[in-house]
Amino acid sequence: MDEDERLRRGASFGAVAQAYAEHRPDYPEAAVRWCLAPAGAPGAPGADLSLLRVVDLGAGTGKLTALLTRLGADVTAVDPDQAMLAELRRQLPEVRALPGSAEALPLADGSADAVLCGQAMHWFDMDVALPEIARVLVAGGVLAGLWNSDDDRVDWVAGLQAVAKGTASPTLSARRAEAFDYDLDHVAPALFTPADRAEFPNGQRRTAQSMVATIATHSRLLVMDPAGRDELLAAVTAYLSERPETADGEFTVPIVTSALRAVRR
Incomplete structure (x- = not known):
């Protein structure tokens, strides 16, 4: 997308902050632990992360913040949208939540062990954001991005994507085809190591109604x-009511969480 569209769509989520918080998928613990492992996070499920200072950058309504907090990390949430931050503060009043962006972080030098970006890194101006993120990370700290993608290897999901005309969640095949488009070592080779990548299953229970509500929170729809x-x-809605997999009651949406991590040199 061009710069004007990136800015317009990136600023569209505040209008649906409550719906975003209710319907967008969360993130699997295994993916978060994988992201944080180079910073010294213990890998065992349920292990405490209290020694880690983690910035949730582009935190939105706190989907990722909530998991990090539950795992015990010392979390600071940062987002440029006041409406999204207000929803995060309503749901997670104990979390430090600050207005700011990837390009202008309201944090001190070397104040974070990790910066995680859930469904957010594609909105950044990477040429400006990477040096700014590196500034707040300690040497050996981690920058990681996570993206939830509908698994279009499943027939009904591929059909839904066709009906939605690209307005639903980006598909797994699209994520793989663009290779996340974030070779951080090419943009800032002096700052970050080459990125590692991994994928994690993250199926989410939905009804046809809640699936439509989820799709309605995506930026392409919000600016239509x-x-x-x-x-x-x-x-x-008509498509989901006609498919046997989705027509009656709850079903599982096959989602894959793609993760990327790089280490601050």
């Missing part, structure tokens, strides 16, 4: 004209 948005969501 209302008539076009309503027409597209009606088509998605």
Whole structure:
């Protein structure tokens, strides 16, 4: 997307902050622990992360913040959208939550052991953001990104993507084809090691109604004209009501969490 569209879509989520918090998928613990492992995080499920200072950058309503807090990390949430931050503070009042962006972090030099970005790194101006993120990381600290993608190797998911015309969650095949597009060592080779990548299953329980509500929180839909948005969501609703996998009650959406991590030199 061009710069104007990136800024417009990136600023669209505050209008649906409560729906975002309710319907967007969360992240698997295994993916978060993998991201944090180079910073010294214990890998065992349930192991305490209290020694780690973690920044959730582009925290939104706190989907990733909540998991990090539950695991015991010392979390600072940062997001540029005041409406999203307000929802995060409502749900997680104990968390330090600050207005700021990847390009201008409100944090001191060397104040973080890890910076995690859940469904956010693609909104950053990487040329500006990477030096700024490196500034707040200690040497040996970790920068990691996580993205939830619908697994379009499953037939009904591929059909949903066709009906949604690219407005639903990006697919696993799209994520793989773009190779995350974040070779951090190419953008800032003096700052970060080459990135490692991994994938984690992250199936989410949904109904047809909640699936439509989830799709309605995606940025392409949020910036559409209302008539076009309503027409597209009606088509998605009709599709889900016709598919045997999704027509009756709850079903599992096959989601894969793609993760990327690099170490601050």
